[in-house]
Amino acid sequence: MNERKDFGRIDIFRIAAAVMVVAIHTYPFADVSRTLDFVFTHVICRVAVPFFFMTSGFFLISHYAENGKKLTEFVKKTLIIYAVSIAVYIPINIYSGYFGGDTNFLQDIIFNGTMYHLWYLPASVMGACIAWFLVRRLDYGWAIAISAVLYALGLLGDSYYGVAESVGVLKTVYDALFRVFEYTRNGLFFAPIFFVLGGFAAEKRCYGKGAEKLLFVLFLDLMIGEGLLLNMFGNQRHDSMYIFLVPAVWYLFMLLLKGESRRRKTLTRAALVMYIVHPMVIVGVRLAGKIFGLEGLLVENNLVHFLAVTVISAIFAILWAELIPSRRKEKHLRAWKEIDLSALRHNAQALQGMCRSGCELMAVVKADAYGHGAYDVSVCLEKSGVNAFAVATIDEGIDLRKSGIRSDILILGYTEHKRAGELRKYRLTQTVVSYEHAKALDNENKAIDVHIKIDTGMHRLGFDAGDIEGIMKCFEMKNLNVTGVFSHLCVSDESSVESDSFTRGQISAFKRVVGEIKKNNATDIKTHLQSSYGLLNYPDIECDYVRAGIALYGVYSSEHDMPRHEADILPVLKLKAKVVQLKSLASGETAGYGRCYRAEKPVTIADVSIGYADGVPRNFCGDVMINGKAAPVVGRICMDQLSVDVTDIPDASVGDTVTLIGDGVTAEMMAENTATITNELLSRMGKRLETVIK
Ligand SMILES: *Cc1c(COP(=O)(O)O)cnc(C)c1O
Numbered sequence: 005m006n007e008r009k010d011f012g013r014i015d016i017f018r019i020a021a022a023v024m025v026v027a028i029h030t031y032p033f034a035d036v037s038r039t040l041d042f043v044f045t046h047v048i049c050r051v052a053v054p055f056f057f058m059t060s061g062f063f064l065i066s067h068y069a070e071n072g073k074k075l076t077e078f079v080k081k082t083l084i085i086y087a088v089s090i091a092v093y094i095p096i097n098i099y100s101g102y103f104g105g106d107t108n109f110l111q112d113i114i115f116n117g118t119m120y121h122l123w124y125l126p127a128s129v130m131g132a133c134i135a136w137f138l139v140r141r142l143d144y145g146w147a148i149a150i151s152a153v154l155y156a157l158g159l160l161g162d163s164y165y166g167v168a169e170s171v172g173v174l175k176t177v178y179d180a181l182f183r184v185f186e187y188t189r190n191g192l193f194f195a196p197i198f199f200v201l202g203g204f205a206a207e208k209r210c211y212g213k214g215a216e217k218l219l220f221v222l223f224l225d226l227m228i229g230e231g232l233l234l235n236m237f238g239n240q241r242h243d244s245m246y247i248f249l250v251p252a253v254w255y256l257f258m259l260l261l262k263g264e265s266r267r268r269k270t271l272t273r274a275a276l277v278m279y280i281v282h283p284m285v286i287v288g289v290r291l292a293g294k295i296f297g298l299e300g301l302l303v304e305n306n307l308v309h310f311l312a313v314t315v316i317s318a319i320f321a322i323l324w325a326e327l328i329p330s331r332r333k334e335k336h337l338r339a340w341k342e343i344d345l346s347a348l349r350h351n352a353q354a355l356q357g358m359c360r361s362g363c364e365l366m367a368v369v370k371a372d373a374y375g376h377g378a379y380d381v382s383v384c385l386e387k388s389g390v391n392a393f394a395v396a397t398i399d400e401g402i403d404l405r406k407s408g409i410r411s412d413i414l415i416l417g418y419t420e421h422k423r424a425g426e427l428r429k430y431r432l433t434q435t436v437v438s439y440e441h442a443k444a445l446d447n448e449n450k451a452i453d454v455h456i457k458i459d460t461g462m463h464r465l466g467f468d469a470g471d472i473e474g475i476m477k478c479f480e481m482k483n484l485n486v487t488g489v490f491s492h493l494c495v496s497d498e499s500s501v502e503s504d505s506f507t508r509g510q511i512s513a514f515k516r517v518v519g520e521i522k523k524n525n526a527t528d529i530k531t532h533l534q535s536s537y538g539l540l541n542y543p544d545i546e547c548d549y550v551r552a553g554i555a556l557y558g559v560y561s562s563e564h565d566m567p568r569h570e571a572d573i574l575p576v577l578k579l580k581a582k583v584v585q586l587k588s589l590a591s592g593e594t595a596g597y598g599r600c601y602r603a604e605k606p607v608t609i610a611d612v613s614i615g616y617a618d619g620v621p622r623n624f625c626g627d628v629m630i631n632g633k634a635a636p637v638v639g640r641i642c643m644d645q646l647s648v649d650v651t652d653i654p655d656a657s658v659g660d661t662v663t664l665i666g667d668g669v670t671a672e673m674m675a676e677n678t679a680t681i682t683n684e685l686l687s688r689m690g691k692r693l694e695t696v697i698k
Contacts, residue, residue, distance in 0.1 A: 012265030014059055014257075018275035022321075023314055024052035026282045029121065032310035039232075046243040047231035048224065053124060053244075054198045054253040057131055061202020062257075065135050067143060068207075068383045068408035075136050079129050086125035089280050093119040096287055115185035115192075121283055123190060131195020135203065138196070140408070144204050151196035152250075158193025159245050163231070166239030189244035201254055205261065207387065212262030220255035223248050270325045278321035285317045339581040339614035340694040342666070343376055345384045347574040351558050352385055354572045355536075358543055359550050366532065368553035369404070370396035370416065375619070375689030376557055376577055379407050380697055386411055394551050398423055401432040414455055414488070416551075418465065424448035424483075433487060437465040439474040446481035454478070455488035455530070458517050460510040462494040469513040472520050479524075488530035488548075489521060497537035497561060499568070511545060540567035554683050561681040563672035577686065578666030579693075581614035583630065583658055586650070595647055596639025607651045610635070612662045615644040618690035620664060621678035629663040630656050 027049050033041040064078055090113070097103060097118060109118075117123035134154075138147035160168040161178050168174040181188070188194065204210070227248035234240050289312050293302035303309055356365045367390050373381035382393060382404055394414045395401045401413045414433045421444035427434050428450040436442040436454045445452065456478055459466030467475050469491075479486055491514045495503035511533065518531050530548040536555035538545070554561055558575040587610075589595060589603040610630070616622045622641045627634040628648055635648040635656070650656040665671045671682045678685070 010264040010266055011062075011261065012267050013260045013263045014062075015268040015271040015275075016265070017055065017260050018059070019271055019278070019318070021052035021055050022275040022278040022282075023318075024049035025121070025279055026314050026317060027310060028052070029283065029286065030306065030310040030313050032307045034306045035304075036307070042235060043228055043231065046235075047228050047246070050227075050244055050246065050249055051224075051253050051256055054194075054249060055256060056124070057128065057195050057198035058202040058205070058253060058257050060128060060132060061135060061199035062206045063202075064132060065139055065199050065203025066207055066408070067139050067203075067410075068379075069140060069406065072136070075132060078132055082125055082129050082132075085276070085280070086122065086129075089122055089125065090118050092280075093122070093284070096284065099287075111185060115190045116187070119283055121279065123187075124279070127189075127191035127195045130191025131199045134192070134196040135199030139200060139203055144200070144207070147200045148197070148204065151200045154193045155197045155245070155250065158188035158190075159247065161188030161193070162242045162245040163234050163240045165241030166234070166237060187242050187244070189242060194245060197250060198253065201250075202257070205254075205257060209387070210258060210261070212258035212260075216255045216258040216262065220252060220259055223252035223255060227252050269330070270322075273330065274318075274321040274325040276321075277324045278317045281320055282313055282317040285313050285320070289313055289316065335694070335696075337580075337582070337694055337696070339618045339690075339692075340579075340696050341375070341377075341689060342578040342580060342696045342698055343380060344574070344576050344578070344698045345380065346698070347558055347576045348376075348381060348384055348556070349388045351556050351571075351573045351576065352388055352390055355539065355550070355552050355555055358539055358569060358571060360544065360546065363547055364392060364549055365390055365556075366392040366394050366414065366549040366551045367556055368394045368416075368535070368551050370394065370400060370553070371687035372689075374553060374557050374683065375686040377695050378404065380695070381576075382409050383407065392549060398426060398432065398434075402426065402430050405430040405432070421445045421448055424450040424452055427452045435465070435490075436478060436484070438467060439471075439477060442478045442481060442484060446483045449483055451483050451485065453485045453487045455490055456486060458489060458491040458514060460491040460493075460513040460517075461506065462492055462510075464492070464494075466491065469517055472517065475517065475521065476524060479521075486529065488532065489518060490532040490549075490551075491517075492535065493533060493538050493542075496534070496541050497565060497567075499541070499566070507542065511542070537561070537565075537567060540569050540571055543569055554686075557686065559671045559682045559686070561675075561683055563670070563676040575666065575671065577671070577689075579614075579619070579664040579689070580666070581612050581618075581662045581664065583610045583650075583656060583660040583662055584613045584645075585611040585658060586656070587611070597642065598640060601639035601647070607649055608656075609638055609647045610650045610656055610660075610662075612646050612648055613644070614662075614664065615642045615646055617643045618693050619685070619688050620646060621674070621680065621685065624674060624678050626673060626677040627669055629667050629669055630660055632667070634668070635662075 027045055031041050031045045033044055064074055112118050114126055135151065138150055160174065161181060168178050227246050230246050230248050289309065290303055293299040301308055302312055352365060359365060367385050369378045369382050372378045386409055391411045393404060393409060393411055394416050395404065396417045398415055398419045401415050404413055412433060416435055418437055419434050424445050433453040433455055435457045436445065437457050456475055457466035458469050460469050478484055493507055493510050496507050514533050521529060532547045532549035532551055533545055534542060534550045536552050539550045539552060555571055555573055557577065558573045586608055589607050589609060591603055591605050593603050595601045595609060614620055620641050624641050625637050627636050630650060630653050633653045635650050635653055638647050638649050663669065665674060671685055675682045675685045
């Protein structure tokens, strides 16, 4: 997931990289100077393919998983392109006698490609899978180390083969390897490091900060020196892999990430098409040369040959990309939520800014992040620096771990002691709610981290604030590692004198307990008391965390809430659906279940594709927005549909987008209209809503 949308310079460079690949196969300067040809074609242009790998890695590799969905898609797509390419090149294979000799077809399909440039496609698949596996299982440090070792092994079979050759054992090993594949420049040794580094750049947001231009030039120069030396000493068996190729491509990539420019999907496709077709164009140009007697110019003059192949391939590629529609499936949405992650990041920052110094935001992502989608929300927040998360149930916690969240995860609710093994396995911090609960968890003999919940007046979960003895006993339990203590305020959203004094009572009760604990025991224990309104109304409480839920999503619980400190927050969710039919009703006609609506005059009503099963409360009777105008709901909300009056919106038509939350109608308004709070409204968003990430 990469939220920035201005990686256009990468797309532009794809074309340059494709031209470099054409150069590798047409050596434009070969008849000018052998050294120039070597430096340009066999060294500098070698950045092209690793650049493609790194780009794929950037958009694909992540330690956050969507159950490998993105990887599967990438592999499927690449394999289809590969299969088509193999088929397209069969005539040329036949022409060149490929099928005659001792071709090892299986080996070629898996490693070498059935045409000299096609190795790139199986190498992408293999490299992506290896990188994905390493990063998911081991994190970036190890993934980089292991893929670097693979790369080093590859070097010894490529530019540094001379070294391997001079050591008896190595020679035997490599000669054996070369029976399995022709080159070490493949998906096993060559591609993984670039995929891993691409993912690393995305995840750590290494978008280039200053010296990358200089460093790119430096490493490119070092690579040229390296290439010339290796070439001089006759070390190279092949010339695709250099030590300095890795940092050179990295800094090239940083350079490209630094600039801002909108994405150009056409160029992405064009570069791929150019890559695939240029060998065919080479054959075509040679053939044309022969037929028209222009061999001297078109074939023997390397530079002209290169230019001819480049221009024809590029024209073909751009025509293809422009004229053949992309197979990307357009989503035909029915009812959906739009999630604005930049608003989420903004809110996290704003709330963190309201916390006392030393106090950190704990993002409450229970109930599928209040209906916003726990996966996307948590990944976005963790990437933006949030280090603590809270969920309600152990299964929510396990899901977060499986998605790749590494931060602390606190389970706010009760968990059966029988599941202590899972708490340990997934490194989840459990809330202990009573002495009995603590004892039962301890008896499971699984070392786990826990936070102790104190009941300071809400009378929900927790140890009684007066039960210091029971609380202290938890510290002696050998399997429980108490890392935190917390309580929950129950009227911190209210400003009446009575509520305020109740809250202050809760605060001092909590402080008392914390004092006792710190007096007797660990002083590094984490404390937390405030949820969203606790922060907005009582920002000065001295704690280590603020557990923010609703405010993180950019809304207040109720429309008329006036917290003491207004937060600078933006709504993250919009709820939308479509107009699917229009109906004219004569005066006196009725609509909907129970005939609850009766037209007072001739009206036009629109049927909208969303209902209470999607999360719109059944008793909702407020406005929705169509084409920037308000349309009132008429009649009862159905399970899957609702009707609105569009008499005053004459341009309303089938297919129009209907906004139920956002663009002037807020979650607070819908909550108010349906006698609830936004917390309930949002957390009950229907499961079948589609999600559009903005
Ligand atoms: C849900 C919950 C929160 C978050 O509350 P908001 O009002 O949404 O910020 C905090 N603490 C506990 C114990 C909760 O259950």
